[in-house]
Amino acid sequence: MTWIDLPDATPFGPDNLPLGVFRLGDEEPRIGAAIGDHLIDLAPVASAQMLDGSQLFNQPTLNAFLALGRPAWKATREWLLDLVRNENNRDAVEPHLVPRDAVTMLLPFEVADYVDFYASEVHATNLGRLFRPDSEPLLPNWKHLPVGYHGRAGTVVASGTDIVRPSGQRKAPTDTEPSYGPSQRLDIEVELGFVVGTPSALGTPVGVDAFEDHMYGVVLVNDWSARDLQAWEYVPLGPFLGKSFATSISPWVVSLEALKDAMVPLPQQDPPVLPYLRGDLQNPDITFEVRWNGQLVSTPPYREMYWSPAQMLAHLSVNGASVRTGDLYASGTVSGTAKDQRGSFIELSWGGREPVTVNGEERTFLQDGDEVTITGWATTKDGRRIGLGEVTGRITPARK
Amino acid sequence: MTWIDLPDATPFGPDNLPLGVFRLGDEEPRIGAAIGDHLIDLAPVASAQMLDGSQLFNQPTLNAFLALGRPAWKATREWLLDLVRNENNRDAVEPHLVPRDAVTMLLPFEVADYVDFYASEVHATNLGRLFRPDSEPLLPNWKHLPVGYHGRAGTVVASGTDIVRPSGQRKAPTDTEPSYGPSQRLDIEVELGFVVGTPSALGTPVGVDAFEDHMYGVVLVNDWSARDLQAWEYVPLGPFLGKSFATSISPWVVSLEALKDAMVPLPQQDPPVLPYLRGDLQNPDITFEVRWNGQLVSTPPYREMYWSPAQMLAHLSVNGASVRTGDLYASGTVSGTAKDQRGSFIELSWGGREPVTVNGEERTFLQDGDEVTITGWATTKDGRRIGLGEVTGRITPARK
Structure with a gap:
């Protein structure tokens, strides 16, 4: 060949x-x-x-x-x-x-706007249980629209960039006052990122069927997350400093065209979605591998994601928001139903209460010096692998 | 002179x-x-x-x-x-x-990242009462950190740009299912925007005292808001489509240097804030005027804002997030204690229940064809006015 x-x-x-x-x-x-x-x-x-x-x-x-x-x-x-x-x-x-x-x-493209979705039902359910233990884990809107928010485009970094442990405010439910210091619950999120090529006009939605006209391809994303900062800050306007210190992406952008034999139908959506989110909906059949200091700890599967990438773009723009060349939107953490398919350490260690064994040590969140590498590949219907390469990063100590 | x-x-x-x-x-x-x-x-x-x-x-x-x-x-x-x-x-x-x-x-600068804060205690209290009537209006974190979130940089538009009424999902508490259509609660938010000039390095916070090294100046901001879209989507990851369709800014960037005789001490903060948010804190003494189809409906005062612009920048970067030339962060809606000082129509009309009289008509939210113009000026200690010009926009009907 x-x-x-x-x-x-x-x-x-x-x-x-x-x-x-x-x-x-x-x-x-x-x-x-x-x-x-x-x-x-x-x-x-x-x-x-x-x-x-x-x-x-x-x-x-x-x-x-x-x-x-x-x-x-x-x-x-x-x-x-x-x-x-x-x-x-x-x-x-x-x-x-x-x-x-x-x-x-290097960073393969200059990121225009960065949006992060929340498209895995398993992940959203897990996080709901961990962050809001006294309520229904999935909020009422979750199955009606792909929940998302804007992240910080200026801190999307190339794979291999060291990740400085972020400092900030946190307050555990048992604390009486917030305190300041380096994050004690530093985590990863395994995600797939979608790279917009063709811009759209302000005021004009990009329909589900126009997805392939705008979307060039995909990258691997590690959306580093400081769970303690996030838990204290995120109501009512969403995650901010818990996410904005760094988001790593893989260097090679794999085109949708290269993935076309690796698309599978979206899982059934129930209840039915509103008409602007309907169409011929597919997910790429991608498997990730997460290595924590070299040890394989999780293999999240993309094919089970609830919301399709075309639905994310249609939703993102249905209010007339324009997209630009270099816009990046990520799927949100990819977590499968099996425990060893969870795409974040807060899920793998169930909020830190069930440590994971990494090279013989019991571990929950990231320590200084830890390195996390995510690889991924799509599998075509005839069994070929289309690789996405890897995204990697190492934690360095908080600055004084 | x-x-x-x-x-x-x-x-x-x-x-x-x-x-x-x-x-x-x-x-x-x-x-x-x-x-x-x-x-x-x-x-x-x-x-x-x-x-x-x-x-x-x-x-x-x-x-x-x-x-x-x-x-x-x-x-x-x-x-x-x-x-x-x-x-x-x-x-x-x-x-x-x-x-x-x-x-x-034209748009005076290319916007890198756009962040929107929530720094008015009056506004945050009003919105808390309207969006969460059964809880304490101010959430526990509000007086400990300047709450904020990332908005969409690509849809920051020049003053004078028509605002296409956004469509999207909404679900009133009395509805059994969400529905799709043009926003029925289209609103404004009167804000002050801060324009970053000097970039910072990833991993290195910008302290309160370094504010003037990084911050060039200010613009007027109208953060158009679709309240029905926002109310349905915003849990748990914050506002998204309710805001991302358009944010208008004024064309003239007024330098901090020009405002230096118009700075006033920040109101007392109680409880005391963490050390990274302390310093010589000041607000510009700016008064806004909001005209709805020509009629003056509100005069929000900036001097009462709870969080200072230097605190916003220090908080935004305390986790090591870098800032870039062209970053824009906005104060959040400026609302004073008097009813005619509220900086959004949802507050002025108290959720639509107390209409405002505009040119003899009872009005709540924006209708197609409406034009909103915000002007503003700083007042120096010796009584001179430093004008910010105006930001204006007109609502055009939703696209079919």
Whole structure:
């Protein structure tokens, strides 16, 4: 299928070809496509072939490419597929294959607005039980609309960025007064992120059926969360400092086009949703693996998510809110029904009361020096894996 | 004080000199300083004087200027003051005085992240009573931290932009099911917006005392709100579609430097706040006027706000969240204790139960065709007015 030597079980086979932004030594950052253990340095390849796009790949972000829209995304994908499949392209491409371990991967796009949803019924139920133990875990609106909120776009960081332990206010129910200090309940959230390419006009909703015209592709998201800060601050206006210190994303943006054979029908929604949320609804069949200091602790499944990505975009814009190139919205924590499918440590350790064994130690929340790596891949109907790569980060001590 | 002819009671006297972005005919947008009924077209004036800044003013946004930081802001202000005070500059400036009614004002800066606070005790108490009539109106965290949340940066629009009535889901307590349709409780919120110039590093809080190093100035904000959408969606993650369709800001950014004689001590905070929120705390002494289809309906006072702008920035960043040039944070609705000082129509009409008389009609929320204009000015200790100009918008019908 390709003339390029690929290692076994690579996340980046010849049908995937995700795009990202790399830096090689002290050269200017530019755009590459991942394949196996390499990336294709696209600017010189495009330039030699006299493609219009050569300037587009000599960019420090994907934004200009994303703004081109679906026909250009498809044409680019056809070109990339031909580069790796057609032996005739070997001479043009081989000099521009760069070993991925020789580069630093950067944030792949400049984030415009960042929205975080809450689309897993299992996760929302778990968090409801933990945060509001005396009430119904799912609130009355949850099955009628994909609940979401805006997060901080300016603190979305590239995979590999150290995460400084956040400080802030917290007050346990047993405390009489709030106190200030480093978060004692620092957590992860395993999420899938959706990257908007084509903008929409202010005042005009993006319907469920227009999803593929606007949505370029997906990244892995770790939505780091300080549960103690969040619990004290979040009423009535929602999470703020408990989330805003950092959100890590994976460097390779996998296109929806590459995922098209890995889509599965959305689970049944009951009660039926309002007409603006109806359509041909699908989820990507993605499995995540969460490693805590190297040890596999959870394997959340995306296919069970209650709300589809097209519904999230339709809801986000139904009030006429415009979307922009570089908008990122995340699914919310992906948690499956089994205990070892939970996508956050507050769920895995049930609020800290049921520690998890990590490399022989009993653990609940994150300690300084801990590293969390999330990987993920989609499985196609014929059993191929389309990898999403990884998002990783290490906790450094709170600043004095 | 200036050689320029000024109309009586202009908001833009010779001590103010706010900056904004204008378009004249089909020329490229660029930066001007308002004075009286004119603006100074700064790029050609700076260019003729061989100032470094000439390129900086030939820009479609203030962002590059804002990024220069406080010493450059001060130097620019000194230069501007000299231009308008010193008769010797008449020949250089007069050819570049443009009547303000000849230009279109644009969004003055590209908004990076947008945060909305909730800093008026009167407003938070009123909204608590209206949204949660069976509980204490102020939640336990409210006097310990400035409650806030992230809004949608991509839908911050220039004053004068039509506001399309948003549609979405709502469910009154008496409804058995949610329904979809145009908002029936469309409202305003009178707020003051703070514009960040100097960025901060990820992981490093901006202390209360560093406020003036980062904060360039202020704008008027109308945070349009769909109360029916908001009431149904806002638990547990906060307001989302009820706010994200549009937020209007005034075109002229008034510098903190211009407001320095109009600062008053913050009202007493009780209970005492945590150390990271302490310092020399002040509010600008600003009065707003709200006109509904031309009729004055409210005059909210800023000086009574519970949380100071420096505390908002210190809190926003205490978890290590970085700020960027172009970040905008708004105070939350400014409401005074008197009924005719309330900064939203849901408060003025007490949830729609006590209509307001507007041009002889009984009114509660916004109807299609309504226009709302907010003006504001700071009052200095010696009684001068530093005007903020106006922010205005008209409601157009929901899209089909």
